[in-house]
Amino acid sequence: MSENVVQRLRDEIENGIISNDFAPGARLDEVQLATRFGVSRTPVREALMQLNAIGLVEIRPRRGAVVIDPGPHRIFEMFEVMAELEGLAGSLAARRFTDADRTTILAAHADCERSSSAGNSDAYYYDNERFHKAIYAGSHSGFLAEQCVALHRRLQPYRRLQLRVRNRVATSFAEHDAIVEAILAGDAEQARTLLRQHVSIQGERFSDLVATLASR
């Protein structure tokens, strides 16, 4: 996967956090991680520092690293920012998409339709990710795409929880449909608005999130 041990560790631990293997609040013991991955403490420390810089891990001086627990309110704030960035990506994509972008977006959208109508929420989860990444790419802003991917990744666990809510997959796909239409029609403002609404968790969706978080 990666060249050096540190990158590998960073990815492994990050995945562990994303996949809830390391739950929020869990202590990340250096020697424990080191023995687990068969390396010394040094690369483990370096990986933890990187995760700290990203904001996934908190390092309390002399007291070790713990997985950050954002809490419902902060998760909401993160979705709020994500919505804004996705909106921007959508509006830029509506103005800038190429033939290749169009093909990629439509392909991902078609896959979403399949997994949605099949009622396969796990498959939909992955197709949905491809769909959104296709839009980031369509924005033709490398920096924006990176920011979106990073934030998307951090929100991954909560997004996943959301899809478990009843009918969310079907609703999500319907929203995709309108988004694709707006983008391909070149309607930047409409694409922005729809994507913002699609991503943000307002009203009852926030309640659903809190409820699902509590019952983990």
Place this chain on the structure above:
Amino acid sequence: MSENVVQRLRDEIENGIISNDFAPGARLDEVQLATRFGVSRTPVREALMQLNAIGLVEIRPRRGAVVIDPGPHRIFEMFEVMAELEGLAGSLAARRFTDADRTTILAAHADCERSSSAGNSDAYYYDNERFHKAIYAGSHSGFLAEQCVALHRRLQPYRRLQLRVRNRVATSFAEHDAIVEAILAGDAEQARTLLRQHVSIQGERFSDLVATLASR
């Protein structure tokens, strides 16, 4: 400043990059930095890894760390995202500001007026920063504020260049005035639009940036 050596180093090197002490493309030699700051290579490496995670430094495997050179296009992309985030902050602030926020914003705004009319672009630079941070705070979104501060910081050198452009300070202050009005009137959409325009570098401002970058 900070508890441990790594944080201190991270800040020092980051400041060095921001202030162009370490120019884009410059090699960051581990032993050199270590002796310079009177520490061993270990904390230097850890600091570099953090800067790598933030995106200020590129670490090429087995070939050392260099300061990333974003290039005009990427800088433009970064301002584009910054504009969006500031716009969001402004719209949230318009809806959520408290009496304390109002006081802080007005105070910073008044300082901007002073340094602007005094023609002191260095002073304006700092007052401007306070003004924008006051708006971030007014948004009452901790996550958004963090993102804004981080990006603001990364764009610091280029923002500074911009203020050197003729009349930019006066124009900037005039824009602030309208922004304050919109926020305090609770006009979220107007605040968003004005802030977006205020921050983004469209048209001739981009040409100015490129020109200034070239003649550094």
Place this chain on the structure above:
DNA sequence: GTCAACGTTCTTGCATACAAGATTTATCAT
């Protein structure tokens, strides 16, 4: 039985050491 003070143990933070890959330099052949 509870609480506090002290000592032990464990963990982190930084330094040093060593190995492996990259770079530079020197030598040789054409």
Place this chain on the structure above:
DNA sequence: ATGATAAATCTTGTATGCAAGAACGTTGAC
């Protein structure tokens, strides 16, 4: 003189060691 190859040097990547601070348990007093 120029190019290539090989050796020496330098730099990075990882491991280990040591000191200082935090967590924990024990002992003693009330």
